[in-house]
Amino acid sequence: MKKDNAKAFARRRGSETSLRELAMLREEELLTRLESASSGLTAQAAEEKLDEFGPNVITSGRTHGPLYRLMEAVANPFNLVLLLIAVITFLTDVVFSAKKDFVTAGIILGLVMLSTGISFFQGERSNSAAARLSKMISNQADVLRDGKTVSVSIDVLVPGDVVLLSAGDIVPGDVRFLTAKDAFLAQAALTGESNPVEKFAQLPQGGAEAVTDLANIGFMGSNMVSGSARAVLLATGNDTYFGSMAQSLTGDRAKNSFERGVDSVSRLLIRFMLVMVPVIFVVNGITKNDWMSAFLFAISVAVGLTPEMLPMIMSSTLAKGAVSMAKHQTIVKTLSAIQTFGEMDVLCTDKTGTLTEDRVVLERYMDLHGNDNPRILRHAYLNSYFQTGLKNLIDLAIINRAHENGLEGMKETYTRVDEIPFDFTRRRMSVILEDTSGKRQLITKGAVEEIFSVCAWAEFNGKIEPLTEELKKEAMEVYEEQNRGGLRMIAVAQRNELPGRDRFGAEDERDLVMLGFIGFLDPPKESAAAAITALAEHGVHVAVLTGDSEGVAVKVCERVGVDLSHRLTGRDVEGMDDAALSKAVETCRLFSKLSPAQKERVVAAFQKNGHTVGYMGDGINDAPAMHQADVGISVDSAVDIAKETADIILLKKDLMVLEQGVVEGRRTFGNIIKYIKMAASGNFGNMISLMAASIFLPFLPLLPVHILIQNLLCDFAQIGIPFDRMDPSYIKSAHKWDTKSIQRFMVVMGPLSSLFDIALYAILWWAMGANSATNAALFHCGCFIFGTLSQILVVHMIRTEKLPFFQSRASRPLALSTGLVSAVALAIGFTGLSRHLDLAQMPLLFLPWLVLLCLGYCVASQLVKRAYVRRWGEWI
Incomplete structure (x- = not known):
């Protein structure tokens, strides 16, 4: 009971009432209340208190373990659809079937496991890289333990610890000063007052108007400017006065445009599948008069039309970007922030340490x-x-x-x-x-x-x-x-x-x-001018937001090449309404003498104009602007709340690292869009082809098992997409999510593939003689080979605006995965392996037709691509 009361008391130490009360206690009474002594805590007592109060960090929410992340990887919409289909298939093929057939259900579960496994593995790889780099970030404090001065990480400090502070130290929690000599603290983060305030060990005389005016209390979020002091911790982490304020800054952001776009396309594809699959089921049931076969075929089509690899492609691509950035000493806290880099067209940054060397x-x-x-x-x-x-x-x-x-x-x-x-x-x-x-x-x-x-x-x-x-x-x-x-x-x-x-x-x-x-x-960095130029070449405009004077800011910006034709001060910003500010930010690249609230307003003004904004800062006063921005960027030397708010943490404060991040973000964005456009257009085309086949053919164009195996092969081929390269022309400019562009692409490219599928049906029917139910296995084999190869060609034709294989070659992983799948498809179709899949081995006579169809598709898609780019000015 006593321990629970002490814990309850500690939990409210960061409140104004409690701080005022603790400020008035005599030292002996205070230390007794805190279960401490002037010589500090014992190591054992500190360990017990750490278990009781937790680490001295300001948290934004609970973190999840590997099991939770595994369940998260499983529970995406596409996997859930496949699992439902697997259950239905298991019931029809195993439970209620005289002939037990585990193949179909097994393949569907294999697809789920493939997508989930790769997504989970890549995510864990990224988390591991970030965790290794995070260990390099630490703040130390001198504390009395067992009567001796030791240096420990700030996050293991607990209430009752006696800390020794000197000039340059951060105050590691809410503290009461026991001794102080010329101790001046900077409390600008809490009060907005730029001048440091002196702190004393004596009990305050009279009542302070604000809790921050208490002369013997120091607060987390402040730092020692000069002098020295000995102080006892009253509260740590979220229990501090600052921790209670910081929670509003560390809440989750709303989903960005990319995440919302992926969700919308996912829903579109699922709705499309849920509408069309029943139609295919009914048409095949009526035309073939075999409702069970029609049902199994419809189930297989549903599996084939489910872009179950989208979560894997997304997580793998983002994780690859995170690992790549980790090699440049950059911690990616939020994976989706990588693709936001790709969308970013305005980077707001402070001046000190970013454009300058942070030295005098x-x-x-x-x-x-x-x-x-x-x-x-x-x-x-x-x-x-x-x-x-x-x-x-x-x-x-x-x-x-x-x-x-x-x-x-x-x-x-x-x-x-x-x-x-x-x-x-x-x-x-x-x-x-x-x-x-x-x-x-x-x-x-x-x-x-x-x-x-x-x-x-x-x-x-x-x-x-x-x-x-x-x-x-x-x-x-x-x-x-x-x-x-x-x-x-x-x-x-x-x-x-x-x-x-x-x-x-x-x-x-x-x-x-x-x-x-x-x-x-504070001299400009040698790399600053080159970095600003490089960012500009990639369509990212740098805006400097600083609390420093206009004169100092102008001097630095002149040397690094920031456009100074238009500039605003905090007073100018204060005198503008939101409409005027939104207009002004379009031409202004230097904002000086800004308060934290004004920095946030400037970021919001850029966003209101449709820009994707990144903000780079390292101070507590930068946290509101970082939270407002689409992607927050900080450095390992930043204050804790800035690092907590950030999506990206740099171990090297250099704009050139951000330029590398922009490139990685656009590569990530582009590769994800590639798959989405492939999946959307491919599914639309397949729907048209299957609908035509269902109406005109007396038998199914493919058996359910063929569709599932083809889908598995094509999924494997697309594993290399996250590792693919992007054309330099694509990297040069920012790209935003555009659902209309995806829908337009689907409507143009989908029917093109359907034309060649229908041409294949004609060749198999008339040229190869597969025009009756007795020759259906030959028809199935032709559809299986060309269907697989055409989806491989789709990958290569869509991945670049240029001429594939010649002007733009796929990365080695993508070339290997697609090449291997192509070889497997040909081997199955033209050798005895076909018999094991209920396919008839294709005669070599079909090979010229196959080559003609593939070349015809490549030529036609390249011509359509050129016309598409001329008409809409884009491809990916």
Whole structure:
């Protein structure tokens, strides 16, 4: 009972009421409530709590094991139809039949097992590849276990763990600070406030207006900007304050256009079969006066018309794409996202780390007139080198540039006396140095406005002059010009006349001499421009959505080739209604100073215009836009909620990887569409052929077992489709699901194959003498051979817009599978193997007719293909 009460209490720790309550408890009482101690949990207690509370992750829903995925592979509409037919066949051929015949039911079950097995195997292969790569993604935390500091994965932290935090660490859950020294947290993900807030260990005085204002509470989703702290976890995973908010972002998306399209075609083909099969049954029953044979034939036709390989082709093609992308260090979390890549024609991306190297480079060091001056670099170097705190990216950039300029020897002539650390109120930091002669100086660097506020003098051309308003105005014009040009600017100042004491404080930062500015830039990646060009060549327009300033964004975008003829800021977006924004996004490629909600609006505006949109981001503030997008893309270094929301996770943050994904997506999309068009047109043509045969022939054109074996052979031949290549012209542009295109293709190509089937009937009837029931086995054999070969030819004729075999060759797996099936069909028809299937061996006299029919079909389909492309401008 006690354990259940503790668990119930823990489950509500992330609520506002509970957090306020925990914030007010004395440390001893708090640790007692959490069943912990100042030295942390024991390893055994942590393990027990992990079993109790589960891993420290924000989940979007339950994951399913292999058995569930196997059942999912079985339970697709086509398999269910085949299983129903198998049951009916078993009843008629085995249960209620004097002659037990397991063959038909066995073949049908074999088709189900083939489709299910391949779908399941390919899916598991993809899941395994993703799981292996996922193990490379981990976040660590320093925690006290058994009184010792150990580094563990964040997902094994539990309530009551005492964690040690320092600058750069993420806060691994909702925490209460036990000690804190200059601890500043960035909570922008929760509050939207860009400035970090300071946290303390003391109990709050008075009531905070918002729970996020509690000074001794830290939240999952925030990170340490500076300082250090020791804190105890109050809640983890979904029980955190942030976890409760994140659930709305991690819900399932609605099916995309491709998935909806596949569902609609599946329903169409099943309805088509359910209507036509009874018609064929009735016609054959009336014309042949053998209702049992008509029934068995109708059942076999139903099996032949069921595109049971569609789920297998889809899952195999998508899984192959996932495995291929895994080789490029890309985790595919959602298989259907691969084909969405193929549809994508707009990629929205942030700037930092995608277009840029996500590092800071010192670009300029200048005096107040904007002239390069190495004296400013020397002072900045001394400030950065001698500070004892965490050297941030700015400090490292200064030190690296100084080393490039050969200034590293300067440090040997100075010693540090004291420093005045950076804080977010003063927004500057200072060091006090003494040289070998005993002369002291204070060197300060920081935000331009804050440095100006403590300066009384300015240095121009080696001369020190009073800092008048006129001089300050002139200097600020230089600063603003550089800032508009995309440089992040800070100022450097110094003071020589210092007291002889060893301790200094913020009050000593006065009457400084302003020296000049240093400008920084996050340099563009070398691959960014090439990647944007490559994406554009594939019909994907890149739109940059950033929260950064317009000047910085423009500077980067200019260098990587983003079109800047039209651009919008967050303020512009805020002033537009949805209609105006939808119009504006068609020409705009740079959106700067955007809030998370505005990013989401921009993505929605693109979608409203009919675009398929991908969004690449790594911050919590990117999650709403990623969730809105058709495909969300993140990186392994992203925050957990961004990775949870994403469909694709890159282990390398590079647009060129996305270009490879686009190619893979279009190849995947194309191969699935190939099969759908083959199945739709083939089924329509077969219906016409079988209806004609049922009306005019005195016997069945094929026996049920022949249809089933032919179907099995053709299914095997199509196994190679997922591995087929696509024509380069197809890869160049985005393709969307178009049901009308599939219906049009079916109506054009279906009757074409029927014409050659009817021509075959005529040849067998008049040229080969198979015109009576006694010669029906010969007729069946001719139909079996040509029916199989013609479906093989359909694969090759439809797979490319070009001339097959010459201008565009099938991939080796597809060539092997279709070649092997063709050889088997010929062997069955022209050798003694035919007798084992109740077929009459075809004489060699039929071979020229067979060649003529096959060549005629190839020529006719190529001519129709050209006319079709000229008329509708597409093929696949």
